Amino acid sequence: MRITFVGSGAIGSLFGGLLKKGGSDVLLIGRQDHVRSIKRNGLTISGIEKFTINIDASTNPLDAEDSDLIVITTKAYDTKKALLDVVPILTNNIKVMSLQNGVGNIEEISKYVEDHNVLGSVTSMGALLEAPGKVQFRGKGTTFVGELSKEGKYAKKISNIFNNAGIKTQFTNDIFCEIWSKAIINSAINPIASIFDNKNGILLDENLLKIVREVTNEGRTILQKDGINIPNDIFEKTLEVINNTSNNINSTLSDLRNGNKTEIDYISGKIVEVGHKLGLPTSYNKTLFDMIKYKENILLKS
Amino acid sequence: MRITFVGSGAIGSLFGGLLKKGGSDVLLIGRQDHVRSIKRNGLTISGIEKFTINIDASTNPLDAEDSDLIVITTKAYDTKKALLDVVPILTNNIKVMSLQNGVGNIEEISKYVEDHNVLGSVTSMGALLEAPGKVQFRGKGTTFVGELSKEGKYAKKISNIFNNAGIKTQFTNDIFCEIWSKAIINSAINPIASIFDNKNGILLDENLLKIVREVTNEGRTILQKDGINIPNDIFEKTLEVINNTSNNINSTLSDLRNGNKTEIDYISGKIVEVGHKLGLPTSYNKTLFDMIKYKENILLKS
Numbered sequence: 001m002r003i004t005f006v007g008s009g010a011i012g013s014l015f016g017g018l019l020k021k022g023g024s025d026v027l028l029i030g031r032q033d034h035v036r037s038i039k040r041n042g043l044t045i046s047g048i049e050k051f052t053i054n055i056d057a058s059t060n061p062l063d064a065e066d067s068d069l070i071v072i073t074t075k076a077y078d079t080k081k082a083l084l085d086v087v088p089i090l091t092n093n094i095k096v097m098s099l100q101n102g103v104g105n106i107e108e109i110s111k112y113v114e115d116h117n118v119l120g121s122v123t124s125m126g127a128l129l130e131a132p133g134k135v136q137f138r139g140k141g142t143t144f145v146g147e148l149s150k151e152g153k154y155a156k157k158i159s160n161i162f163n164n165a166g167i168k169t170q171f172t173n174d175i176f177c178e179i180w181s182k183a184i185i186n187s188a189i190n191p192i193a194s195i196f197d198n199k200n201g202i203l204l205d206e207n208l209l210k211i212v213r214e215v216t217n218e219g220r221t222i223l224q225k226d227g228i229n230i231p232n233d234i235f236e237k238t239l240e241v242i243n244n245t246s247n248n249i250n251s252t253l254s255d256l257r258n259g260n261k262t263e264i265d266y267i268s269g270k271i272v273e274v275g276h277k278l279g280l281p282t283s284y285n286k287t288l289f290d291m292i293k294y295k296e297n298i299l300l301k302s
Numbered sequence: 303m304r305i306t307f308v309g310s311g312a313i314g315s316l317f318g319g320l321l322k323k324g325g326s327d328v329l330l331i332g333r334q335d336h337v338r339s340i341k342r343n344g345l346t347i348s349g350i351e352k353f354t355i356n357i358d359a360s361t362n363p364l365d366a367e368d369s370d371l372i373v374i375t376t377k378a379y380d381t382k383k384a385l386l387d388v389v390p391i392l393t394n395n396i397k398v399m400s401l402q403n404g405v406g407n408i409e410e411i412s413k414y415v416e417d418h419n420v421l422g423s424v425t426s427m428g429a430l431l432e433a434p435g436k437v438q439f440r441g442k443g444t445t446f447v448g449e450l451s452k453e454g455k456y457a458k459k460i461s462n463i464f465n466n467a468g469i470k471t472q473f474t475n476d477i478f479c480e481i482w483s484k485a486i487i488n489s490a491i492n493p494i495a496s497i498f499d500n501k502n503g504i505l506l507d508e509n510l511l512k513i514v515r516e517v518t519n520e521g522r523t524i525l526q527k528d529g530i531n532i533p534n535d536i537f538e539k540t541l542e543v544i545n546n547t548s549n550n551i552n553s554t555l556s557d558l559r560n561g562n563k564t565e566i567d568y569i570s571g572k573i574v575e576v577g578h579k580l581g582l583p584t585s586y587n588k589t590l591f592d593m594i595k596y597k598e599n600i601l602l603k604s
Contacts, residue, residue: 195497195593207596211589218585283520283585287513291497294509 001161004029004064006082007074008057010127011099013135015071015167017043020055022165027056027063035059037133046130047137049166061085069095069119069158072109076102076266083112095154097121097145101251102266103183106148106175118148119155120175122182124241125167126248139245142168146175177229184219184230185238187268188212189245190252191288194262194295197253201246212238215284222275222282252292259299264292303463306331306366308384309376310359312429313401315437317373317469319345322357324467329358329365337361339435348432349439351468363387371397371421371460374411378404378568385414397456399423399447403553404568405485408450408477420450421457422477424484426543427469428550441547444470448477479531486521486532487540489570490514491547492554493590496564496597499555503548514540517586524577524584554594561601566594 003019005012008030020026020043028038038057045051064070064086074082079100090096090113097119098105106120126139143162147155150173162169172178192208192215193200203212216235223230231237255262268289275282305321307314310332322328322345330340340359347353366372366388376384381402392398392415399421400407408422428441445464449457452475464471474480494510494517495502505514518537525532533539557564570591577584 196596205596205599207592207599210592214585214588281583281585283516283583284589286516287586287589290509290512294498294507297507297509 001025001068002027002066003069003071003161004067005071005073005099006061006064006086007072007078008034009073010129010135011123011125012071012073013038013043013129014045014125014127014137015073015099015123015162016055017045017051017053017135018049018167019161019165020053021051022161024161024165027058027067029058029061029064031132032059033132034129037131041133044134045137046134048140049137062089065089067094069097071097071099071121072105073099075261076100076105076263077261079105079108083109087112092117095119097158099123099143101182101186102263103179103270104266106179110148116147116149116151119145119158120148120179121145121158122175122178124182126245128254139248140168141244142170144170144172144175144178146172146178148175150174174229180223180228181230181234181237183267183270184216184223184234185241186250186252187219187271187285187288188215188238189242190250191264191268191292193250194253194256195288195291197257199246200242200248200250203242204246209239211284211288212242215288218275218281218284219271222271222278222280225278225280226274256292256295256299261300262292262296264289264296268292303327303370304329304368305371305373305463306369307373307375307401308363308366308388309374309380310336311375312431312437313425313427314373314375315340315345315431316347316427316429316439317375317401317425317464318357319347319353319355319437320351320469321463321467322355323353324463326463326467329360329369331360331363331366333434334361335434336431339433343435346436347439348436350442351439364391367391369396371399373399373401373423374407375401377563378402378407378565379563381407381410385411389414394419397421399460401425401445403484403488404565405481405572406568408481412450417450418453421447421460422450422481423447423460424477424480426484428547430556441550442470443546444472446472446474446477446480448474448480450477452476476531482525482530483532483536483539485569485572486518486525486536487543488552488554489521489573489587489590490517490540491544492552492564493566493570493594495552496555496558497590497593499559501548502544502550502552505544506548511541513586513590514544517590520577520583520586521573524573524580524582527580527582528576558594558597558601563602564594564598566591566598570594 008028123143124141310330425445426443
């Protein structure tokens with residue numbers, strides 16, 4: 001099976017490297033400097049696992065044409081662009097899977113790909129692109145894979161391949177539950193730690209934890225009302241993630257520090273959107289969202 | 303008329319200096335270094351008006367005994383202490399007036415002083431204690447004076463004395479409306495500008511203004527329900543204050559920068575308290591309150 005990662009930054013390259021090491025046929029499509037370095041020196045993984053591996057890499061999305069599975073690993077705001085790049089080579093035999101942050105990626109994919117070919121996944125693996133060709137494997141966690149159609153045959157197959165490559169993966173027949181649960185967890189952690197420009201661990205402060213509780217409860221209420229099966233103990237799950245990632249800089253803060261656009265529109269922004277649709281209070285999410293938009297805008301203006 | 307300012311920092315010394323210059327008999331009770339400097343070199347006002355004036359000063363609250371009016375100008379969390387300091391010399395002829403930030407000062411005074419002797423005031427004059435004996439007059443604005451008993455004879459007299467000294471003052475028969483309105487305005491400006499460690503002017507950013515609108519509307523809804531006559535256009539009034547003070551560092555941020563306890567318990571904290579009492583949503587105020595408490599606690603711990 002040939003697996004192509006489109007938008008191979010930290011996460012795409014980490015998964016690709018692990019899968020290649022596990023015996024899969026992998027292609028990474030990414031930016032020029034990253035691809036050039038991989039072609040010259042191989043892909044180097046450091047951190048939790050350490051190895052260097054030769055792996056196909058290209059800057060041209062059309063090179064994905066022989067793939068069985070295309071995994072989209074771009075930022076959420078680039079999903080559409082990634083899809084348009086590969087649309088010309090899509091066939092009825094190619095599956096397309098989102099492995100991204102935030103909400104709305106599967107929906108975007110399904111505009112271009114037939115439902116039975118659409119997969120979604122959510123991971124708590126952590127990775128950092130240290131330099132072109134060099135990825136830090138920063139956090140180990142479960143990955144969930146599911147299908148839009150909920151049938152699951154192909155998603156189970158992917159789970160097996162991932163597991164065999166040492167990527168702890170679980171099949172789910174409710175990928176939207178996983179995606180939204182992660183979004184709710186991130187809607188608390190990412191903005192608050194970013195507002196105070198600090199590691200996730202600062203959220204363990206008693207005052208900030210009060211906000212974490214309120215914002216996750218608000219998100220849970222909204223999404224449950226919208227028919228998504230959010231666990232009632234989402235606050236406790238968030239607390240667990242904070243504890244497990246207390247020394248990490250979250251992706252929103254990392255984007256802000258690097259002067260990049262954040263994915264907050266696809267995290268807090270989506271929760272606020274659903275809340276508005278249902279006429280439910282969104283105060284906590286909205287406050288945090290507006291604060292991040294403020295930070296983002298001063299960066300993008302400067 | 304002898305007027306004594308208890309807790310003479312920036313505001314107390316500014317008012318005292320202006321009143322003394324206008325012909326009143328004034329005593330400033332304050333901290334040792336400030337009092338020593340005033341005794342040695344007089345009180346120096348700079349900024350909007352510039353003058354140096356000789357003025358009575360003491361560190362001993364009992365020296366207030368010949369006063370007709372005692373004005374409390376401590377931080378809100380020190381009101382009780384200030385009252386206990388002057389209780390021994392209070393008589394039925396001495397009026398006590400709060401000239402402070404936040405909510406609850408008049409209520410605290412009325413525990414020790416009979417209602418007909420209690421006055422309250424609110425000012426938008428801005429002052430900064432630059433060094434012992436030296437006060438910067440930073441912002442000119444209206445001061446409101448009223449009585450707890452709502453009769454107003456004495457409050458009108460005070461207003462006249464203040465006006466004659468060039469302190470633009472208005473009598474009000476609803477001092478609680480003025481105090482709570484200022485608290486609502488400050489509940490938006492102070493925390494948000496403090497969270498981002500910046501001048502009040504940053505609130506003019508379109509994203510932060512959304513939060514200003516929500517937090518002031520939330521405060522208005524709560525206080526109106528509690529029977530306080532908050533103007534419906536409190537958001538617009540807040541906007542006016544932001545524009546007029548865009549280059550200022552607010553008192554909460556100034557406290558945080560100096561490593562001091564803030565008065566946020568008496569601003570956002572009081573609004574949340576009333577909201578809880580009435581079972582109304584307090585999300586916006588609570589979020590901002592918890593964020594300031596976080597900042598305050600890491601300072602006080604360090």
